[in-house]
Amino acid sequence: GQNIDQPTEMTATEGAIVQINCTYQTSGFNGLFWYQQHAGEAPTFLSYNVLDGLEEKGRFSSFLSRSKGYSYLLLKELQMKDSASYLCAVRGAYSGAGSYQLTFGKGTKLSVIP
Amino acid sequence: DADVTQTPRNRITKTGKRIMLECSQTKGHDRMYWYRQDPGLGLRLIYYSFDVKDINKGEISDGYSVSRQAQAKFSLSLESAIPNQTALYFCATSDSSRETQYFGPGTRLLVL
Numbered sequence: 079g080q081n082i083d084q085p086t087e088m089t090a091t092e093g094a095i096v097q098i099n100c101t102y103q104t105s106g107f108n109g110l111f112w113y114q115q116h117a118g119e120a121p122t123f124l125s126y127n128v129l130d131g132l133e134e135k136g137r138f139s140s141f142l143s144r145s146k147g148y149s150y151l152l153l154k155e156l157q158m159k160d161s162a163s164y165l166c167a168v169r170g171a172y173s174g175a176g177s178y179q180l181t182f183g184k185g186t187k188l189s190v191i192p
Numbered sequence: 193d194a195d196v197t198q199t200p201r202n203r204i205t206k207t208g209k210r211i212m213l214e215c216s217q218t219k220g221h222d223r224m225y226w227y228r229q230d231p232g233l234g235l236r237l238i239y240y241s242f243d244v245k246d247i248n249k250g251e252i253s254d255g256y257s258v259s260r261q262a263q264a265k266f267s268l269s270l271e272s273a274i275p276n277q278t279a280l281y282f283c284a285t286s287d288s289s290r291e292t293q294y295f296g297p298g299t300r301l302l303v304l
Contacts, residue, residue, distance in 0.1 A: 109290070111292065118280075118298070118300075119297070119298070120282060120295035120296060120297050120298055121235070121282070121293075121295050122295070123292050123293070123294065126290060126292060165234070165235070169291065178291065180237075180293070182234050182235040182236075184233065184234035185234055
């Protein structure tokens with residue numbers, strides 16, 4: 079089975095740093111995605127990790143530990159526009175026809191306050 | 193122009209009506225997906241297609257059907273809409289390598 083856990087909501091202050099955690103138990107592992115979704119809009123791709131370690135992309139970084147089934151998304155120098163939901167998605171077991179099962183977490187709603 | 197488009201963007205219908213949601217993409221991807229999103233439940237996969245001749249059920253396919261008319265077009269039908277199908281529906285595409293998914297803007301559906 080697939081299980082992905084993220085905190086439901088978080089609040090942080092403009093200019094600060096926030097870490098959004100994601101833990102997973104999946105049948106197989108072939109990569110982890112983070113998406114950003116503003117209210118009422120489409121999810122947009124932020125990052126992809128398949129090997130252990132930290133991937134940095136501007137103000138956003140994503141970390142993966144495969145042995146712990148754990149990832150986090152780190153947002154630095156928070157801006158008001160970062161208020162959104164952040165979705166963790168795990169690419170799990172091979173599902174045939176050259177594809178892998180992708181399971182989304184329920185998302186973490188981040189509110190950035192002045 | 194948007195790479196993945198969905199029509200309509202908003203739709204109100206009545207219980208028992210048949211409706212179709214359409215998705216088109218210009219990304220040249222073979223793989224297309226339909227999801228629904230409900231508050232507190234996250235994104236759930238309805239159907240997916242890896243090419244024009246391939247259709248697969250997802251986690252919650254009951255009450256839905258799909259048609260892949262061309263590589264660039266994938267439509268979702270609700271044969272007889274019911275109120276618990278009220279949700280935000282997203283179409284997505286991906287390539288066959290890393291399978292990063294790219295989402296359309298969504299269709300907000302209300303079934304009365």
